Amino acid sequence: MPTETERCIESLLAVFQRYAGREGDNCTLSKKEFLAFMNTELAAFTKNQKDPGVLDRMMKKLDLNSDGQLDFQEFLNLIGGIAVACHDTLVVKAPVH
Template sequence: SRLSIESLIALFQRYAGKGGYNCSLSKMEFLSFMNTELAAFTKNQKDPGVLDRIMKKLDTNNDGQLDFSEFLNLIGGLAMACHDSFLKAVPS
């Protein structure tokens, strides 16, 4: 829905704007996003390098930043993982 899209844009802008350039997430902005919005995920990680690897994988143009399109790949991956978990929890 339009509201969901607007919420995603607002979420991206909230973190992307912290460093002054609001068209992409720097590494620090990405870490802030992950540790705030996805704290349940990050707190359960035993591997301290997991967030660096996630950012590197998402950063398809290798510029050290995540633009909105790259950010949406993260959101899409999370939605797919949640959907898979939901399907596994539903009795057949």
Template sequence: MESAIKTLVTTFLSSTKGKDSLDNKSFKKLVQKQLGGMMKDTNNSAAINEMQEGLDANSDGKVSFQEYLTLIGYLANSLSQHECESNGTAS
């Protein structure tokens, strides 16, 4: 678990290139490079822009670490539900 958390943090930090948040280009690159196997439409710029806007809680045009964690939480929850359904343990 520690390794997974460290990976989440270092992935975000390396994607920001020393800044405190992801701009449009950095967010798109992170989604395409790191999440293409889990998400649909990672090659669709409009879909990525829409996702970024949905995550951007403070409407500053960037994705902060907290906003990034919202995306990670959503993906983890979706994966968990999918795994439960696959194993027949969904309620």
């Protein structure tokens, strides 16, 4: 039986591969694959964005080597950033006394 943490890692790998495999290089997310991922998997975040350029800017910021693709490391920076934001929100909402 995998642990909860192991299942999380497997899930991240599986979801990355599912979107990366849609077109072109199946080890990276193209802009189109990134948008599909964001609008499907993180719809709660994207639908609250009033600024239509926000995903474009996120992609540019995440694409550290500026090759127009997000590799798994760059994808993890996105997930890590969102996780930290969620964590900070929870900590602010429910301060530990």
